[in-house]
Amino acid sequence: MRGNVTTGRSFRLGPAKASDRAPGRGRRVATAVVLFTILWLTPWCSRAALSTAAFELANKLYEEGKFAEAAAAYEKLGQSGQTAAALSFNLGNAHFKSGQIGRAIAAYRQAERLTPRDPDLRANLQFARNQIQGPTLAPSRWHRWLGRLTLNEWTLLAAGALWLWLLLLAFLQWRPALKPALRFYVLGLAILVVILAACAGAALRQARFTRTAIVTARDAVVRFGPLAESPAAFTAHDGAELRVLDQKDDWLQVSAGPRRTGWLRRDQAVVAGG
């Protein structure tokens, strides 16, 4: 370990002595670590700089009223493997201003996964949903409450509670005399773990296993069967959010309520979640 420490003596000028060998090796190691760190961070920094420049360029297009071009620029930025709440938010705004409510809602929902408590985002999402005509699935009060935290936040809360509970149990094995005094804390933490784990599970189910089709066509005819010749069941309009029940070829089986189920062409909607 001594060799890894860089001391003032290692910078001394003059011929190296036998006793200087260890600090010299440390200096080389330190240099290698610094170089490695720089090489590792460089692509990240340059990518972030690229993203910022492209983002500001897209913002400029938006301010000039070129909403469709701005939306394309934001979408291209989002294909770089990076994501940001502001990026999805602005993409939603650009789509909304282009008159594409469905795509706007899909983008807002994407941003909601990152910053669910952003008041601007909540206002715009609600405003966009207010524009929807015809059948659509409004999020229930439970889903709205669950959506106040991201899936990762629910996961960390549940994991934190689990850690606390198990470490408290381990501590009580070490100090069993404290068991009576801490009994209620153990019970309370256990209940908290169960509740938070259930919430995390529900959030996971909502985010990964519940698929929602957001209609992007102006008027999408939902049919009784997955065929263009099937009779129309109802018409869903741009922005309508429908639960996806099944999929067959290029058709999605969707539901807008207990008695509103049918098949929607895949190219008339974007699918969120799952």
Next chain:
Amino acid sequence: MRRLSSWITVNPRSRSRHRLRPAFALLTALLWLAPSTLGAASFTATLDRESVTVGESATLTLRYDGGQPKTTPSPPTIPNLQVSGGGTSQSITVINGQFSASISQTFLLTPTQPGDFAIPALTVEIGGQVLSSQPLKLTAVKAPTSAADGAGDKLAFFKLFVPKKEVYVGEILSVEFQVYVRDGLANGEDILQGFDQFSGCPVKAEGVSIIKTAHAQRRRARLGNASYVVATLVTSLSPIKTGPITLGSMDVPLTLQIPLPNQRRRDPFDPFGMFQRMQVEERRVSLSAEPEILKALPLPRENIPATFNGAVGNFTMTVTAGPTNVAAGDPVTVKVALSGRGAFDSLALPEQNAWRDFKTYPPTTKVDTTDPLGLQGTKTFEQVVVPQSPDIKALPPVSFSFFDPDQKSYRTLTQPAIPLVVRPGGAAPAPVVAATTRAAQDNAPPAQDIVHIKPRLGAVAQIAPPLVLRPWFLALQAVPVLAWLSAVLWRRRAEMLANNPRLRRRRQVAQNIRQGLDELRQSAADNKSEAFFATLVRLLQEQIGERLDLPASAITDAVIEEHLRPRGVPETTLAPLQELFQTCNLARYAPIRTSQELAAIIPKLEAVLRDLREMKL
């Protein structure tokens, strides 16, 4: 939500008239005394069917909402159309303290000759408002002769009634599915009630979009010498492809119960036949209507208006806008109401290219239908437009085009431009509210536009699966579990040792011997003879004492003869043990030895200690 609803039907021939009179008086009083609490007045006229055969009756319903009419109108006298009064019903609904009341008046219209009968718009005054209904059309077709289809010979049969054989794609058509049940059938009423409860679609067809199905009123019909009761289901449909379309019906298996003649045999114990069951002959039949061929015509390709977006039907349009005196950037709400007959679900407002100087938002819509099939009514589009410049002087004309199947041509409705006064937009910034209460937020006016874009990118993250699906995160959760399990095992071990003193001593002795052997090697290396042999004796005492469960201080070389040999310890162990004790005794007198000699003793000691440990005493 608290809901209180009541329906009372007033019929001049009703026997319960006296019982209903107080309720009617109460309803009338509510209608008269609480007009301010009622909703906006409206007046609608609807027909339960659009087509009948000559001699059949269609029901005309006049409905007054939101107040009582000053005078009730009647349909005008129309040649070859008999009009007879039906009844009147009133209803009051209270939802969350809000009254809504309606009065319905029905008339029976019976054509005596085939043809189209136009029922003009009726006018009524409700609460000072003069309201008009929409004009209606009733088509009467010639009744088929019973000899032609032999219907009079049948006990029950189905029939599809298609008012017209040629329709345009997208045009709405009402098809009737009629259930004829001859009088005298023992289970005729049961069959008809079964159809009254049927909620599906009786018409089977490909290439059409089924819109809605509703029940019409039962009626009586005479075919040949037989009298029938007819139940009717009306289905509205719209062709979605051109060419011939076959309309079929559902296939229903029925059991018809035909009363047997001369069934009353005199029973001496039941002279009046009160306990005698009707004897019937059961006949199982499977009924379906004769299919009808419909020809679906394409919409004309000539003279298609620029604003045509697929609407087919017959509509009128009214446009209102307000406020008309605004600053640039302020919203103006434009209401476009399309009234008439057509498929309202798919009715959309065409894009208004003339509104390019306005920022427009997607419209919200509301549909109010006046008939059970939802084909007649009004669809209202409410659109917010924002004038961008003070140079704008008017809201451009609003145009809407549709194809009229009756006139077989496209029609375009255009409302004139609405004058606007647009002032320059105010530059003063909106006042900043330091703090707002929850109530203030709740009462805040609805937002007029979305929140502007974010200027900064903020935190950028790689797109990655959630934590709960990452293996390293799941593996990390094993740490507290392992910590807890380790604590449990440690606790168990501590308790086991506390409850077993011999085991505790054995482990303690084993630890002492490991340390003692190290001390021996150190003493041998340092050539400390005295310390070496003292440690050697101590180790022998501790190991033998532990094995014999005796105090270590009580162990001497005499223990060999007193305890070990009687317990069957082999000579191969006893001899080196004896030798070690003797070496220790000799060392007291000749303590100085070399390091090599001392080190040579250690393996012997280790062998003896190992034998003693493995021995069962």
